[in-house]
Amino acid sequence: MTTPTSHPHDEFTCKEFVALVTQYLEKTLTPLQQATFEAHLTDCEGCATYLEQMRQTVQILGRLDESSVPAEGKDRLLQAFRKWKYE
Numbered sequence: 630m631t632t633p634t635s636h637p638h639d640e641f642t643c644k645e646f647v648a649l650v651t652q653y654l655e656k657t658l659t660p661l662q663q664a665t666f667e668a669h670l671t672d673c674e675g676c677a678t679y680l681e682q683m684r685q686t687v688q689i690l691g692r693l694d695e696s697s698v699p700a701e702g703k704d705r706l707l708q709a710f711r712k713w714k715y716e
Protein backbone atom coordinates (compact mmCIF):
# COMPACT_ATOMS: atom_id res chain seq x y z
CA MET A 630 0.00 0.00 0.00
CA THR A 631 1.52 3.26 -1.06
CA THR A 632 0.68 6.67 0.21
CA PRO A 633 -0.41 9.15 -2.40
CA THR A 634 2.32 11.72 -2.61
CA SER A 635 0.63 14.53 -4.41
CA HIS A 636 -2.76 16.07 -4.57
CA PRO A 637 -3.49 18.70 -7.17
CA HIS A 638 -5.00 20.98 -4.59
CA ASP A 639 -3.69 19.61 -1.37
CA GLU A 640 -4.13 21.86 1.64
CA PHE A 641 -6.13 24.61 0.07
CA THR A 642 -5.87 27.25 2.72
CA CYS A 643 -7.76 30.35 3.70
CA LYS A 644 -4.80 32.33 2.44
CA GLU A 645 -5.16 30.80 -1.00
CA PHE A 646 -8.87 31.39 -0.82
CA VAL A 647 -8.32 35.07 -0.21
CA ALA A 648 -5.77 35.18 -3.02
CA LEU A 649 -8.33 33.75 -5.45
CA VAL A 650 -11.34 35.78 -4.37
CA THR A 651 -10.80 38.45 -7.00
CA GLN A 652 -10.51 35.96 -9.78
CA TYR A 653 -13.51 34.05 -8.50
CA LEU A 654 -15.66 37.16 -8.56
CA GLU A 655 -14.39 38.01 -12.01
CA LYS A 656 -15.02 34.42 -13.08
CA THR A 657 -11.50 33.91 -14.32
CA LEU A 658 -10.69 30.80 -12.31
CA THR A 659 -10.08 27.53 -14.06
CA PRO A 660 -12.82 24.94 -13.49
CA LEU A 661 -10.50 23.08 -11.10
CA GLN A 662 -9.69 26.21 -9.14
CA GLN A 663 -13.35 27.11 -8.98
CA ALA A 664 -14.32 23.66 -7.72
CA THR A 665 -11.61 23.80 -5.07
CA PHE A 666 -12.60 27.29 -4.09
CA GLU A 667 -16.25 26.37 -3.70
CA ALA A 668 -15.36 23.22 -1.78
CA HIS A 669 -13.44 25.35 0.69
CA LEU A 670 -16.44 27.65 1.01
CA THR A 671 -18.65 24.85 2.23
CA ASP A 672 -16.07 23.97 4.91
CA CYS A 673 -15.06 27.37 6.10
CA GLU A 674 -17.53 29.84 7.49
CA GLY A 675 -14.92 32.56 7.77
CA CYS A 676 -14.19 32.45 4.06
CA ALA A 677 -17.88 32.28 3.18
CA THR A 678 -18.36 35.49 5.15
CA TYR A 679 -15.31 37.03 3.56
CA LEU A 680 -16.62 36.21 0.09
CA GLU A 681 -19.94 37.86 0.91
CA GLN A 682 -18.13 40.97 2.07
CA MET A 683 -16.06 41.00 -1.08
CA ARG A 684 -19.19 40.69 -3.19
CA GLN A 685 -20.73 43.65 -1.43
CA THR A 686 -17.54 45.63 -1.80
CA VAL A 687 -17.49 44.93 -5.51
CA GLN A 688 -21.07 46.12 -5.81
CA ILE A 689 -20.17 49.31 -3.99
CA LEU A 690 -17.06 50.00 -5.97
CA GLY A 691 -18.64 48.81 -9.18
CA ARG A 692 -15.48 46.97 -10.07
CA LEU A 693 -12.59 45.10 -8.59
CA ASP A 694 -9.13 46.53 -8.62
CA GLU A 695 -6.86 43.53 -8.49
CA SER A 696 -4.12 45.41 -6.73
CA SER A 697 -6.43 46.30 -3.84
CA VAL A 698 -7.45 42.81 -2.88
CA PRO A 699 -4.53 40.76 -1.54
CA ALA A 700 -4.80 39.35 1.95
CA GLU A 701 -3.64 42.48 3.69
CA GLY A 702 -6.11 44.53 1.67
CA LYS A 703 -8.94 42.87 3.54
CA ASP A 704 -9.06 45.37 6.39
CA ARG A 705 -8.87 48.27 4.02
CA LEU A 706 -11.79 46.92 2.03
CA LEU A 707 -13.79 46.32 5.16
CA GLN A 708 -13.09 49.87 6.22
CA ALA A 709 -14.24 51.09 2.83
CA PHE A 710 -17.39 49.10 3.27
CA ARG A 711 -18.05 50.51 6.74
CA LYS A 712 -17.39 54.00 5.56
CA TRP A 713 -19.86 53.54 2.75
CA LYS A 714 -22.51 52.46 5.23
CA TYR A 715 -22.14 55.69 7.16
CA GLU A 716 -22.38 57.99 4.19
Ligand SMILES: [Zn+2]
Binds near residue numbers: 642646673675676
Ligand atom coordinates in the same frame (compact mmCIF):
# COMPACT_ATOMS: atom_id res chain seq x y z
ZN1 LIG B 1 -11.12 29.43 4.84
